[in-house]
Amino acid sequence: LLLSAVFMEFLFRGIIPNLFKNNLAKFLISTGLFSISLLPFDKNTILSAFLIGSFLYLICWFSHSLFPSIIAHFIIMSNFSLSNISLFFIFFLLIMFTFLKTFQLDKNDTNQEAN
Numbered sequence: 001l002l003l004s005a006v007f008m009e010f011l012f013r014g015i016i017p018n019l020f021k022n023n024l025a026k027f028l029i030s031t032g033l034f035s036i037s038l039l040p041f042d043k044n045t046i047l048s049a050f051l052i053g054s055f056l057y058l059i060c061w062f063s064h065s066l067f068p069s070i071i072a073h074f075i076i077m078s079n080f081s082l083s084n085i086s087l088f089f090i091f092f093l094l095i096m097f098t099f100l101k102t103f104q105l106d107k108n109d110t111n112q113e114a115n
Helices: 002-015 023-036 043-063 067-078 080-114
Strands: none
Touching: 002 023, 002 043, 002 067, 023 043, 043 067, 043 080, 067 080
């Protein structure tokens, strides 16, 4: 499960979005390809996969890292019956990584101003 999460996130949140310049194209194409990559091909599977893919894309976009989306993907795949706990944990990770990135950016800006 972990290797699958790493591979899928690397492909759908790392490689594919970087092929495009337009942010909307990055989102729609990578999330759309993610949703049709899951079997079986039926309306409900594709719709739920698109929603999950959108959520994972936003985690990656806000955190500027694949690591939180890999963790979230792994949790969703392994504990889907515990989705409420998983979603709480995913939101916690998203907030934590966003806070750390913001703090790091603020620290870099402060260092540049001092120089």
